[in-house]
Structure formats: C-alpha cells, structure tokens
Amino acid sequence: MRTLILASVLACAVYGPGVWSHQLVYEDDQMMPVRPVVASDAAQIVKSLATAQPRVLSTATIWGLDAIVPQSARIQHLGNLAFHLLNGWLLYAVAGLWLSSLGAQVAGSLLLLHPANTQAVNYVAARPDLVATAVVLTTIYLAMTYGRLCWVIVLVGCGLAVTAKESAIVVVPLVWWLLIREDTFRKGYVWLFVLPLMGLTICRILTYGELSDQHVMSRGPIGYAALQATLLFEYLSRVIWPVGLSIDHDPEVYTGWYVVLALVSWAALCVAAWRVRRHWPMALTGIGFYLVAIAPRFVVRFSEYVNEHQTYLPLVGIWILIGSAWGSREDA
Amino acid sequence: MQWVGVVGLVFLSILSWDRSRDWTDDLTIWRAAVAHAPLKPRALINLGRAYDRNGDLEAAASAYQAALGQSFDERRSLYTQKFSRAASQSNLARILVMYLQPAAALSLTETVLEEWPTFPPGLFNHGVALEALGRCDEATAAYAQARALDPNIPERRCEH
Numbered sequence: 001m002r003t004l005i006l007a008s009v010l011a012c013a014v015y016g017p018g019v020w021s022h023q024l025v026y027e028d029d030q031m032m033p034v035r036p037v038v039a040s041d042a043a044q045i046v047k048s049l050a051t052a053q054p055r056v057l058s059t060a061t062i063w064g065l066d067a068i069v070p071q072s073a074r075i076q077h078l079g080n081l082a083f084h085l086l087n088g089w090l091l092y093a094v095a096g097l098w099l100s101s102l103g104a105q106v107a108g109s110l111l112l113l114h115p116a117n118t119q120a121v122n123y124v125a126a127r128p129d130l131v132a133t134a135v136v137l138t139t140i141y142l143a144m145t146y147g148r149l150c151w152v153i154v155l156v157g158c159g160l161a162v163t164a165k166e167s168a169i170v171v172v173p174l175v176w177w178l179l180i181r182e183d184t185f186r187k188g189y190v191w192l193f194v195l196p197l198m199g200l201t202i203c204r205i206l207t208y209g210e211l212s213d214q215h216v217m218s219r220g221p222i223g224y225a226a227l228q229a230t231l232l233f234e235y236l237s238r239v240i241w242p243v244g245l246s247i248d249h250d251p252e253v254y255t256g257w258y259v260v261l262a263l264v265s266w267a268a269l270c271v272a273a274w275r276v277r278r279h280w281p282m283a284l285t286g287i288g289f290y291l292v293a294i295a296p297r298f299v300v301r302f303s304e305y306v307n308e309h310q311t312y313l314p315l316v317g318i319w320i321l322i323g324s325a326w327g328s329r330e331d332a
Numbered sequence: 333m334q335w336v337g338v339v340g341l342v343f344l345s346i347l348s349w350d351r352s353r354d355w356t357d358d359l360t361i362w363r364a365a366v367a368h369a370p371l372k373p374r375a376l377i378n379l380g381r382a383y384d385r386n387g388d389l390e391a392a393a394s395a396y397q398a399a400l401g402q403s404f405d406e407r408r409s410l411y412t413q414k415f416s417r418a419a420s421q422s423n424l425a426r427i428l429v430m431y432l433q434p435a436a437a438l439s440l441t442e443t444v445l446e447e448w449p450t451f452p453p454g455l456f457n458h459g460v461a462l463e464a465l466g467r468c469d470e471a472t473a474a475y476a477q478a479r480a481l482d483p484n485i486p487e488r489r490c491e492h
Binding site for chain 2: 249
C-alpha cells in the first residue's frame with residue numbers, strides 16, 4: 001500500500017497550495033459583463049453552483065461546505081481535493097477486484113496524480129464529476145462484492161449517481177460490462193454488447209447529420225463522426241502525452257491529417273485490445289470502460305467543447321488498463 | 333522497476349503542480365487558454381472579461397477585438413460565429429461607454445441587435461449606451477426586454 005500512500009501525500013503536496021490560494025473560477029457566467037455572477041463574488045458563485053439542477057447530491061456538497069465556512073473558496077477547493085483523494089482509494093479497492101495489489105495501487109495513483117485530472121480537482125464547478133465518480137466506484141465495488149444483491153445495489157447506486165451528475169447513469173452498463181467481460185470475451189458474445197452500442201452511435205451520428213441544429217455545424221454525418229473520433233483521440237492523447245492541457249481546446253480548427261490520425265488510432269487501439277482479449281482481458285475491459293463511460297458525451301453532443309473534467313470517470317478505465325499492465329509486469 | 337514507478341509518480345506530480353498554477357484566478361486560466369488556443373473566440377472573450385474585471389480596459393478591448401476578428405472563421409459552427417460576434421461587440425460597447433464614447437457604443441450594440449435581436453446581454457448593453465446618451469425611456473425599455481429574455485440579467489434603472 002506504500003505506493004498509494006506516497007501518491008496520496010504527493011497529491012496533497014500538488015493540490016494543497018491551490019486550496020489555500022486559488023480563487024473560484026466559473027467561466028461561463030463571466031463571459032458577459034452584465035451577468036451578476038462574477039468570480040470575485042464567492043457567495044454568488046456558490047449560489048450559482050448550488051442551484052444547478054437537478055444535481056441534488058453535488059449541490060448538497062457545495063451547500064454543506066458553504067454552511068461550514070460561508071463564502072469561502074478554500075473550503076470548496078478543499079472539498080474537491082477530499083473527493084479526489086477518496087476516488088483514488090476507491091479505485092484502488094475496485095481495481096483490486098481484478099488486479100494485483102501493486103496494479104491496483106498504480107491505477108489509484110494515476111487517478112490521483114495524472115495531470116489530465118487537474119481540471120476536475122481545481123475547478124469547483126467540476127464537483128459533480130468527482131461526486132459521481134465516487135458513487136459509481138462505490139456502486140461497482142459493492143455490486144461486485146455482493147453478487148446476490150448486485151442489481152439492487154446497481155439500481156440504488158444509479159439513482160444516487162444521477163443526482164450527482166446525469167451522465168453517471170452509465171453505472172448500469174459499466175457494471176454489466178464488468179460482470180460479463182470474461183465469459184463474453186472468451187465466447188465471443190461480446191458482440192451482444194458491442195453491436196447495440198455501435199448501432200445507437202451510428203443512429204445518433206446520422207440523426208445529427210440530418211438535423212440542421214446550428215450548434216452541430218453543417219458537417220454532415222461523416223464530418224460529425226470524424227469530429228467525435230477526433231475529440232475522443234484528443235482526450236486520450238492527453239493521457240499519453242500530458243502537456244498542452246487547457247480549459248479550452250480548439251478542435252474545430254484541427255487539420256485533416258489529425259482527424260485521419262485520430263480515426264486510425266482508435267481503430268488500431270480497438271483491434272489491438274480485441275486481439276489480446278484472451279491473455280490480457282483487462283485491455284479490452286479498460287477501453288470498453290472508457291468508451292461506455294464517455295458515451296453520454298456523444299448523446300448530448302460534442303460541439304466545440306473539450307472539457308478535461310468530463311473524462312474524470314471515463315479515464316478510470318485507462319488507469320485500470322495501465323495498472324493491469326504494470327502489475328502483471330511486476331508479477332512476472 | 334520500483335524506482336521507475338516512483339520517478340514516474342514524481343514526474344506526474346510536477347506536471348500536475350505546474351498545470352494547477354494555471355487555475356489560480358480568471359486571468360491565469362484564460363491566459364493559459366489563449367496561449368493554447370489563440371484563435372478560439374470563447375477563450376479570447378473570457379480573457380477580455382478577466383482583464384475587464386481587473387480594470388485593464390485596454391487589454392480587455394484588445395482581446396474582444398481579437399475575438400471579433402476570429403468570429404468570422406467559417407470552420408466554426410454558425411452558432412459559435414454568431415455568439416462570438418454578439419458577445420465581443422456587446423462587451424466592447426460597454427468599454428466604449430466607460431471611455432465616454434456612447435455614440436460609438438450604441439452603433440456597436442445596434443449591429444449586434446441587427447444580427448441577433450433577442451440577445452439579452454446585447455439588449456442590456458444597448459440600454460447602457462442609450463442611458464449614457466440620455467435616452468432614458470429607450471434604455472428602460474431595453475433593460476426590461478433583456479430581463480424578460482434572461483432573468484439572470486441584473487435589474488437596472490436609468491438614472492440619467
């Protein structure tokens with residue numbers, strides 16, 4: 001457990017100074033000078049965050065901390081850091097269901113320290129991502145541990161998770177994916193899972209292509225699908241090469257070669273995970289987790305936004321994948 | 333192997349610490365965003381707003397003008413183009429009022445409302461420009477219309 005303890009201490013050292021010195025940054029309300037909510041007014045920001053419906057659970061954490069120390073940026077940042085640390089340990093517990101102790105610790109440590117998660121921790125408005133991840137990980141752990149009550153736990157967990165963030169409804173397919181993974185990977189029944197997902201995605205892409213929604217751009221179905229793949233690649237590439245992180249990426253101006261690179265990379269990654277599924281099932285498990293957890297972003301739509309805090313939960317799949325690779329290497 | 337892991341964790345920590353410093357306040361986060369995506373109107377408008385709030389009106393106006401220039405980029409969605417134009421011009425108008433140039437501000441807000449007649453912040457700042465020109469009745473009507481469209485718009489009375 002030494003690795004995870006070290007990672008927790010390092011996480012406190014990394015984010016601690018920010019807890020003390022960072023202001024509240026709530027960017028969308030300050031684009032217009034006429035809006036009453038501005039970053040210097042902590043009370044207004046807290047009120048704005050705490051009335052974000054219908055995220056009752058997340059807003060309750062904002063109100064709860066505000067009740068302890070009113071109008072304080074520090075207490076809200078401290079809350080984010082506490083949830084982040086909790087998630088690191090919860091991931092350790094969940095990953096430990098399949099991985100060696102070291103592999104699980106590596107997964108938890110990556111969640112705690114990887115720069116891809118800095119936005120989720122530093123941005124108080126990203127509290128729903130942190131709370132939802134805590135609920136989803138707890139649900140997965142309990143569902144896997146208490147098999148008989150599995151779907152009761154999932155239903156309760158799902159009800160709780162969507163009050164943290166709507167997209168956390170993915171806890172249902174995630175538990176299903178984790179439950180069926182070994183049998184289906186071996187027998188090939190995985191298509192029962194993958195085909196409906198692919199069908200839904202294709203339908204969604206075609207629908208968006210046909211709609212003249214001005215948000216979605218006049219790209220057509222293929223252009224829209226290419227944009228989605230590019231954004232997914234953009235998210236994942238920040239894990240592999242964690243520099244150039246920003247609150248605002250600019251995917252609309254990416255050149256054609258980058259789109260091709262994104263499409264080829266995703267295809268190669270999925271094919272590779274499929275081919276090694278028998279002797280390294282965690283590769284497909286991890287990538288499947290990532291894709292399932294990020295699926296709500298497709299349903300809502302990707303337009304011009306790439307927000308790093310949105311990948312806080314999906315990246316759990318990638319941390320498990322890397323933890324599995326590291327753990328098995330150490331075991332060998 | 334263990335040492336490789338420890339070094340890796342320390343390396344990630346340094347990157348995270350460095351990135352976290354960008355989140356100090358509005359100005360640092362939007363400066364970093366514009367450095368990363370210099371052509372993106374949203375980042376430029378938010379940087380302008382951060383300068384505006386810090387009292388650096390010249391830098392704010394410069395950022396809004398850059399955003400306005402980028403709002404004609406046809407690679408972006410129609411909505412992004414339209415919103416970026418409306419937001420940057422509306423915000424510029426407010427700065428012009430502060431520089432005691434209400435006529436120029438009014439001209440800008442009229443341009444905004446020509447393209448987007450129901451843009452609440454545009455209507456509000458149109459009211460601000462009208463108020464500065466002493467046209468109180470029209471200003472009051474503009475404030476009321478803005479608030480009717482968006483309840484988040486603050487209540488304001490013409491005090492000219």
